[in-house]
Amino acid sequence: MHPELDSFDRKLLAEVQRDAHTPQNELGVRVNLSTAAVNRRLRRMAELGVIDRYAAIVAPEKVGYSLTIITMVEVESEQIDQLDAMKRTFAQCPLVQQCYYLAGEWDFALVLTVKDMDQYNELTRQLFFSNNNVKRFKTLVSMDRVKVGLGVPVDLDE
Amino acid sequence: MHPELDSFDRKLLAEVQRDAHTPQNELGVRVNLSTAAVNRRLRRMAELGVIDRYAAIVAPEKVGYSLTIITMVEVESEQIDQLDAMKRTFAQCPLVQQCYYLAGEWDFALVLTVKDMDQYNELTRQLFFSNNNVKRFKTLVSMDRVKVGLGVPVDLDE
């Protein structure tokens, strides 16, 4: 089902999720592999899509986006095309960092980065009030981004 | 307050958040700067902490973590040391991708990646049931990761 990843691959994944700028020879000494082997394995995992991409992680507060907000959204209609339209709207908005479509009471959870409450207020009009498929929404203000990342666990044993 | 970022810096940030593997000479032609200037600016932003780090983004479903769950947690006591202990617990758990400490009804929102419901069930025991500072928690199952990222908007104008 999944591509075969052996224990070397998984160790590499763990390293490279933490810091993608570690040179491959250094990775080699850490996982006990030659530079070339590291290179081949990383390339392979990128081709397989296991490694989706490499990205710079920017500290939001350093660029003026110091407010993180989580918004729960309930929709009026769950018709596919309505939902798809909403998903597209949310996905396209640069202030929406993350959007999950949920089972249960709430239909969407959004993680938003904004400069301040004013900006959130405006966003609120744009995304929710002016969208007549939004039945209600609930705003949760983050006081502390305790842990933020996209790290996927890798089972180093097994 | 924030470090000064001019329009070149912001363009670079946008590029590099999307794909950190673009070579600096290519970045140079895109933003109209020499390779050396690109290099200096990226390094400076890394030193300033604007660029927190570079990371490989792994596709969770490709490594067997195909379930994303959002859990809301309400605590019993909001004493600082109790809270800190919880924050540490959550932050340390590899299955916890993200953890936000919230104002209002719920105290924490967690974004979790797990293999399946069994694993979530077990995690639930470990993190919530066996923690007597957890008053209650609510599980929201994600059916679609509509948008997932840590991208911070950069104001290309201004």
Next chain:
DNA sequence: TCTGAAAATGGACCTTT
């Protein structure tokens, strides 16, 4: 795994504003 070529990074130095 080793070796070497090609590419990318990063520093020195000079020039422009």
Next chain:
DNA sequence: AAAGGTCCATTTTCAGA
């Protein structure tokens, strides 16, 4: 001074034997 550009040394990546 502050920042850009060019050129060069070093480091890193990556393919072939």
